[in-house]
Amino acid sequence: MTPTPVTCPGYRFPAEVISHAVWLYHVFSLSLREVELILSERGIAVTHESIRQWCLKFGTDFACKLRRRRPKPGDTWHLGEVFLKISGELHYLWRAVDQHGVALDILVQRRRHATAAKRFFRRxxxxxxxxxxxxxxxxxxSYGVAHREVMPEVKHRICRYLNNRAENSHRPTRRRERQMQRFKSPKQAQRFLSSHAMIYGHFRPRRHLMTAGQYRRGRAEAFQAWREETSVQMAA
Incomplete structure (x- = not known):
């Protein structure tokens, strides 16, 4: 029997096209119109608004599936926050990564006081x-207050120079913020960045710590996991 592509109910394009569009948008600093142009070169006529809807609907779902497959994070967490200007108002993006640079979670909040820190710790x-x-x-x-109230038994090291791993993890966010000409609302920023952190990180291992063979194997495993979780295998 000739295999047919897996489809998504209610969508005229197969899952392979949809997942590839979502992958392009989150892994590379491309606009929706640029993703539309890439697909057009391959003979796929789809509008950037359709791609936007795909990313909204499937991006979060794909990210959640990848999160469940993620290995257990390391035992040292690096936390940091960076400001975002949304609709003319300052907001703060709280981010946590482990010692291997794997993103644990992000949270967009209006403040960076103790209550906001405790909310992020509990999340x-x-x-x-x-x-x-x-x-x-x-x-x-604020970190000290949240640490004493939420995780007092955990060792807490305060040092701006030891926290470069958390600061460096904000760089992809800054690139996307510039490319998207800032985020339009806190809800949009939270939704996009939660998906982006997981999908982008899934395909970005710490290359400088790996041999060429390890990198190729890790890349192949990442693509295999992506294909399995986005249902792009061929079904009989």
Whole structure:
């Protein structure tokens, strides 16, 4: 029997096209119109608005599936925050990564006081179901308050120079923010960045710490996991 592409109910394009569009948009700094142009070169006539809807609907779903497949994070968490200007108002993007640079979670909030820090700590613990051995943060006092109230038994190291891993993890966000000409609302920023952090990180291993063979194997495994979770295999 000739295999047929897996389809998504209610969509006229096969899952392979939809997943490829979502992959292009999240892994590379491309606009929706640029993704439309790439697909057009391959003979796929789809508008950028359709691609936008695909990314909204399937991006979050794909990211959640990849999150479930993610190996257990390391026992040292690096936390940092960076400001985002949304509709003329300052917001803060809170981010946590482990010692390997793997993104654990992000949260967009209007403030960076103690209440906001405690909210982010509780979100991390709810999502990961266990506590780290050590936290590394910069000198923001809100982290100390949240640490004492939420995770007092965890070691807390305050050092701006040891927290470069968290600061460097914000760079992809800055590139996308410039490319998208800023985020339009906190909800949009939270939705996009949650998906982007997981999908982008899935295809971005720490290349400088791997041999060529390890990198090729890791890349092949990443693509295999993506194909399995986005249902782009051929069904009989």
């Amino acid at each position: 991390l613990l709810a999502g990961l179901k266990y506590k780290p051995r050590r936290l590394v943060t910069d000198g923001l006092l």
